[in-house]
Every structure is written in structure tokens, then in C-alpha cells.
Amino acid sequence: MTDLLLLPGDGIGPEVTREARRVAEALAPELKIAEGPFGGASYDAHGVPLTDETLGAAKAARAVLMGAVGGPKWAGVPRDKRPEAGLLALRAGMGVFANLRPALCFQPLADASTLKREVVEGLDIMIVRELTGGIYFGSPRFIEELPGGGKRAVDTQVYTTAEIERVSRIAFELARGRRNKVTSCEKSNVMDSGLLWREVVTDLHKREFPDVQLEHMLADNAAMQLVKNPRQFDVILTDNLFGDILSDEASQLTGGLGLLPSAALGAAGTPGLYEPIHGSAPDIAGRGIANPLAAILSLEMALRWSLERPDLADRLYAAVGRALDKGARTPDIGGSLTTAQMGDAVLAEL
Ligand code: IPM
Ligand code: MG
DSSP: OOSEEEEEESTTHHHHHHHHHHHHHHHOTTOOEEEOOOTHHHHHHHSSSSOHHHHHHHHHSSEEEEEEOOOGGGTTSOGGGSHHHHHHHHHHHHTOOEEEEEEEOOGGGGGGSSSOHHHHTTOEEEEEEEOSSGGGTEEEEEEEEOTTSSEEEEEEOOOOHHHHHHHHHHHHHHHHTTTSEEEEEEOTTTOHHHHHHHHHHHHHHHHHOTTSEEEEEEHHHHHHHHHHOGGGOSEEEEOHHHHHHHHHHHHGGGTOGGGOOOEEEOSTTSOEEEOOSSOOOTTTTTSSOSOOHHHHHHHHHHHHHTSSOHHHHHHHHHHHHHHHHTTOOOGGGTOOOOHHHHHHHHHHHO
16 A cells, blocks of 8 residues: 655656655655655646546545646647646645644744744744635526627636535634634635635634634734734635635745645545645746655645644644744755755755
């Protein structure tokens, strides 16, 4: 049985996953690691971004660590064969409905954010984004020609009680192990799906989590509050589309997309999908200067949430912190280390 399936993917994906693999091999040599084709690389080799074999291997592994997918090379490919379509199919196929996206500011990097140090220092937010529903997957979706000329495009935002409840439960449970506060974000002032979201979260809170502090916030206000006073947040709970946007925004509070991991979790006992929040960065791909820390910290999340080795996760997290303390920096955070040298810096601290 594979413990960890690596899907390096496109752009800087293979470069950063290579470092995560070196760290995994050093930290837990007993782990069985395998690799599979995914994204644009899979499209080039097999004509589809996600083969049945790769999906099967992902579902059979204990954890999946992905690099990144996509790039200008596949811009002209039909939408259902684009690398991004492969990613959505992987998320849906694995049933990983809860996406945990931490935004935390490592002390030595507080000045790397475009926001003032006093606003971001000590920041520790966990965004819980619903990942397999909402407008990303709703039907109908189409573009049609109108008889009088022009076109009409339709996407559908759709959520059921069960979908909202299962992701909310994860957010409340996480909050209990943190600062005990959940901020649920939707647009209940204009959207029916937002109304249902608020209703379901409120009911679940009353029934199962009355000890957790719950606050509702309209998603546009949350976007503003994130840059105004980000430390008011502990756990942010939100849908697929708002979560996509708010997590990109939150990443910039920390001084670097290159540092942020994520975990996508499904039902208990099923494998999690771990990926850096950053994309494939085609502009720097192949130059060996990408920051591998987001991939390495995604491995940290995999050790914690799927591989049942929180002890190793703690060790790895501490090692990354020490490497940063000692000044290890790739160019994106103001240094000159290569991807491999940054991997070495973490390995040296293990
Ligand atoms: C993300 C990405 C993906 C998303 C894209 C690549 C499909 O932006 O993981 O946030 O929109 O979910
Ligand atoms: Mg995104």
C-alpha cells in the first residue's frame, strides 16, 4: 500500500515536490512513496489531465501530495481537458470536501508582507473552504448563442444542508483546538444559497457546538476585514468560490504564497489531498529558484492529518521555523537560496 502518492504536475510542481520527497525520505524512511502523472504533464502524455490509474492510486493511498498544475502551454486545450479540470476531478473523485488553508505569519518574515508588521505579526488564521460543491460543480452550466446575437453564460451556485453541515463540523472542531472562534462568510443578503448556509451553520452550532464562538460575516466585509484587522479571525468558514478568493487574499498577509500549504480532507478514514496554495509559476519554472516550503509544509500537514505522525509533523514544523530564523531564504522572500538549498536548510535542522 502506498503511504504517500506524489503528483508533481506542472511548472515548479516537480521542483518543489522533489524537496518534499527528500524531506519525507529523511524524516520517515518507512513511508512507501509513489509518483503519478497529473495535470498538463498527464495531458501531454495520456491525453487527459487525470487518468483512471492516477485517480485510483490517489484513492488507494493514505495521502496525496500534489505540486501544482496548469500553465500557458495548455491555454488552448478544451476546458474539460485543461489541467485545472483534472484538479477539480481529483478533488471530487477523492471526495475531499473540506479544504484547510492556514495563513500564518512566521515571525522572521513579518516584514515580508506588504502590510505593516504590527498588523500581521503573530497572525494565525485557518480558512476552511468547502471544496467539492458550490458554483465550481453546480449544473446547469453552459454558454449559449442568443437568437438576436450575443451569448448567454450560466453557472449555478448550489448547496445542500448535508454539504454545508459536514464542512461546518470540521471548522467547529478545528476551532476547539485553536482560539475557539468561527467566522462564517457568505452573501445571505443577496443569495439564497447564502441564506441556507447561514441557517445550517446556526442550527449546527446550536445543536453540537454551543461552546464555540460563532460569528456571521458577509463575504465582502470579510475581504475588507482581512486587510484591516486580520488578527480578529481564528477559523474562517466559507464556500468554494469565496474560499478561493479569501484564501488568496489571506496569503498575502503572511509575506509569501511560497510558504503556504493546504490540506483537503474528506470522510474519516479516506486519504487527504495536500497541496501548496501557490500555482505552477511558469515564469520561474525550471530555474531552480522556487520556494519549496509550501510543499514541505504540505507534507507536514499530511503527516499530521493523514499519516498519523503528529510527532514528525511537529519536528518538521520546528525545523522549518529554525531554518527561517537562521536566514534561509529563496528569492521570493528576499534571499538567494536555490530550491534545493532551501531543502538542504530544512534537512540540516531536522
Ligand atoms: C486553488 C486554485 C484552483 C481553484 C484552480 C487552479 C482550479 O485557484 O486551489 O485555489 O480555483 O480552486
Ligand atoms: Mg485559488
